[in-house]
Amino acid sequence: MNVRRRHISAVALTAVAALGFGTLTACSSDSAAAGDTGTFDVVASFYPMAFLAERIGGEHVHVTSLTQPGQEPHDLEISARQTAQLEEADAALYLKGLQPSVDEAIGQSPIATKIDAAELTALEEHGTEAGHGEEHGDGHEDEHGHEDEHGHEDEHGHDHDHEGGDPHIWLDPVKYAEVAEGVGKAFQKADPDHAADYRKNTATLVKDLEALDEKFRTGLTNRTSDVFVTTHAAFGYLAERYGLTEEAISGLDPDTEPSGARVKELQKIAKDDGVTTVFYETLVSDKTAKTLAGDTGLKTDVLDPVEGITDHSRGEDYFQVMEANLTALRTALGAR
Numbered sequence: 001m002n003v004r005r006r007h008i009s010a011v012a013l014t015a016v017a018a019l020g021f022g023t024l025t026a027c028s029s030d031s032a033a034a035g036d037t038g039t040f041d042v043v044a045s046f047y048p049m050a051f052l053a054e055r056i057g058g059e060h061v062h063v064t065s066l067t068q069p070g071q072e073p074h075d076l077e078i079s080a081r082q083t084a085q086l087e088e089a090d091a092a093l094y095l096k097g098l099q100p101s102v103d104e105a106i107g108q109s110p111i112a113t114k115i116d117a118a119e120l121t122a123l124e125e126h127g128t129e130a131g132h133g134e135e136h137g138d139g140h141e142d143e144h145g146h147e148d149e150h151g152h153e154d155e156h157g158h159d160h161d162h163e164g165g166d167p168h169i170w171l172d173p174v175k176y177a178e179v180a181e182g183v184g185k186a187f188q189k190a191d192p193d194h195a196a197d198y199r200k201n202t203a204t205l206v207k208d209l210e211a212l213d214e215k216f217r218t219g220l221t222n223r224t225s226d227v228f229v230t231t232h233a234a235f236g237y238l239a240e241r242y243g244l245t246e247e248a249i250s251g252l253d254p255d256t257e258p259s260g261a262r263v264k265e266l267q268k269i270a271k272d273d274g275v276t277t278v279f280y281e282t283l284v285s286d287k288t289a290k291t292l293a294g295d296t297g298l299k300t301d302v303l304d305p306v307e308g309i310t311d312h313s314r315g316e317d318y319f320q321v322m323e324a325n326l327t328a329l330r331t332a333l334g335a336r
Contacts, residue, residue, distance in 0.1 A: 039061055050093075
């Protein structure tokens, strides 16, 4: 496969939970806060976690989210009020390494059930400038033969490493299904009165994710290019799963500015590998992507990391947005 990575063993499995402050799911009301709702109160850190809690918990859970729709989750800072809400929740569901303020708040909270999604599947490291220079899954270097010497530090010396590896696991349907199974088991343990329903809902969700995986596999089979360019390195797992090469303008942190050398490298890659499109996303600025596209005569399009659902999203939930992503990738990669 065309992505360089180093496997990192998953941390020990912990309990499960979901948390929230804003409302992102059908199980949350616009004004309700976690605590004393008469249901299993789950606080979720951001949309992909809230979506899991909603689908698995069904009518038995009240799900709220710490990250508001349209808010870039990497930038979230927990307020005193949100910290208080955490203390009233029955469970917290989060993804350690993505939102440091959430990690700290949950770590200090007295919640009995804490579910770290990063501990429910094996994480991997994807380089700051993912894609070329990574070793293929079969042990062969790509045709450019570049070694990954960038690590996770940008040109200014800022360390953007995410503890435990790349946290964007939900963009790989297979890994997301693994996380769903772990969350389901945690819900069953924390709320045994509704264990049967949680088990059934988990099985249905996993089946839907397996179907999504198959759509990506078949949809990307006949393509003319393997390389796609994105704003930030959110799609390393997806690229690896389907034999693609992600070339990110910035690193795992969407706020990282690319170096001049990186921009020139991307321009050469686009020419050498027949890249047609520079992808940007809905929750961060598209300025850099459009500048690169303009300089290289390429098109732009949205490839959504599904970190939140807004009016600008190409769908109303995870599955709809992921299918829109598949359509965009098929077009950009010349899939037939």
